[in-house]
Amino acid sequence: MKVLGLARRGERLLVAEVIGSDGAVKGVRPLGGSIDFGETREEALHREFREELGCAIAIRGPWHALENLFAHEGATGHEIVFVAAVDLLDEALHAEGRFSFTESTGEACHAGWYSLPDLAARGWALYPVGLAEILRAELT
Numbered sequence: 293m294k295v296l297g298l299a300r301r302g303e304r305l306l307v308a309e310v311i312g313s314d315g316a317v318k319g320v321r322p323l324g325g326s327i328d329f330g331e332t333r334e335e336a337l338h339r340e341f342r343e344e345l346g347c348a349i350a351i352r353g354p355w356h357a358l359e360n361l362f363a364h365e366g367a368t369g370h371e372i373v374f375v376a377a378v379d380l381l382d383e384a385l386h387a388e389g390r391f392s393f394t395e396s397t398g399e400a401c402h403a404g405w406y407s408l409p410d411l412a413a414r415g416w417a418l419y420p421v422g423l424a425e426i427l428r429a430e431l432t
Contacts, residue, residue, distance in 0.1 A: 296324035297378035319417035
């Protein structure tokens with residue numbers, strides 16, 4: 293199971309780049325990660341933002357659950373993803389454009405603030421599938 297936080301700046305969403313096997317950005321996803329055994333989704337979301345950005349968050353809810361069936365690098369995947377709106381408690385992160393952070397695995401990652409039209413113009417998908425519909429419903 294995964295947990296993702298929807299941090300917003302107006303119509304822009306904070307998302308991490310997803311890199312394809314060719315090294316190019318193929319899409320983005322909100323920040324978050326796996327829920328560890330014995331951890332609640334709330335605890336996991338707080339931990340993930342501390343690990344990735346070194347910042348505290350406030351969870352605003354409501355929670356959404358998505359069942360994500362996907363293919364990545366030739367392998368089929370299946371995960372349950374919990375998603376909630378969050379406020380970043382470090383205002384400096386709201387001012388940044390694109391920036392780097394390090395995953396707990398040591399992998400270097402890049403994130404930035406993008407609107408749904410920005411993503412479409414770049415040809416980038418928003419993961420997990422179904423998240424764009426939730427965002428559009430919340431914006432109307």
